[in-house]
Amino acid sequence: DTAVSQTPKYLVTQMGNDKSIKCEQNLGHDTMYWYKQDSKKFLKIMFSYNNKELIINETVPNRFSPKSPDKAHLNLHINSLELGDSAVYFCASSQGQAAQYFGPGTRLTVL
Amino acid sequence: GESVGLHLPTLSVQEGDNSIINCAYSNSASDYFIWYKQESGKGPQFIIDIRSNMDKRQGQRVTVLLNKTVKHLSLQIAATQPGDSAVYFCAELSGGYQKVTFGTGTKLQVIP
Numbered sequence: 001d002t003a004v005s006q007t008p009k010y011l012v013t014q015m016g017n018d019k020s021i022k023c024e025q026n027l028g029h030d031t032m033y034w035y036k037q038d039s040k041k042f043l044k045i046m047f048s049y050n051n052k053e054l055i056i057n058e059t060v061p062n063r064f065s066p067k068s069p070d071k072a073h074l075n076l077h078i079n080s081l082e083l084g085d086s087a088v089y090f091c092a093s094s095q096g097q098a099a100q101y102f103g104p105g106t107r108l109t110v111l
Numbered sequence: 112g113e114s115v116g117l118h119l120p121t122l123s124v125q126e127g128d129n130s131i132i133n134c135a136y137s138n139s140a141s142d143y144f145i146w147y148k149q150e151s152g153k154g155p156q157f158i159i160d161i162r163s164n165m166d167k168r169q170g171q172r173v174t175v176l177l178n179k180t181v182k183h184l185s186l187q188i189a190a191t192q193p194g195d196s197a198v199y200f201c202a203e204l205s206g207g208y209q210k211v212t213f214g215t216g217t218k219l220q221v222i223p
Contacts, residue, residue, distance in 0.1 A: 040215070042215050
């Protein structure tokens with residue numbers, strides 16, 4: 001009965017490849033997010049979707065493209081991966097103006 | 112630019128003592144604040160929140176204090192336990208909660 005789930009948990013890939021991370025929430029929340037956490041544990045919001053509509057798009061390279069097929073899913077596709085993309089990516093969801101529930105994270109390593 | 116918190120510090124506390132974790136924020140327009148706990152290998156987990164019309168809120172063993180005058184937020188953990196060992200983040204929300212900024216975190220180490 002995982003609230004927010006992400007797949008895969010670990011992703012190791014070569015520079016220049018394209019990869020996707022999937023996220024699903026079964027909480028019935030309207031808003032979903034993607035965060036990036038670097039090696040120093042700093043968490044930075046990347047995107048936010050509300051009812052499948054993009055509402056936050058921080059300064060993120062356009063190689064990153066979120067896709068929300070329905071309000072329970074927010075996937076993250078990354079083109080032309082770079083070394084600097086290595087990080088842990090967290091999906092989260094919330095109901096309106098409330099605290100967020102985070103997924104377990106996807107550790108991306110770009111070689 | 113605006114920032115929340117400091118570079119990741121570490122707080123070591125004896126088991127059973129009280130812990131106080133601090134966070135400084137710089138956006139005076141922020142009106143909602145959240146503390147999260149992140150254990151190793153896991154995602155952040157909600158602990159407690161407070162809105163800007165309050166200066167104190169209590170939960171089970173945790174208390175959050177908000178001082179808007181000096182833009183300071185603190186998390187107090189009573190009778191700290193080994194299971195409290197984690198990295199703690201404060202987050203501030205503004206702009207109708209569309210703008211979310213996390214602090215850099217504090218690592219809490221509980222000494223048995």
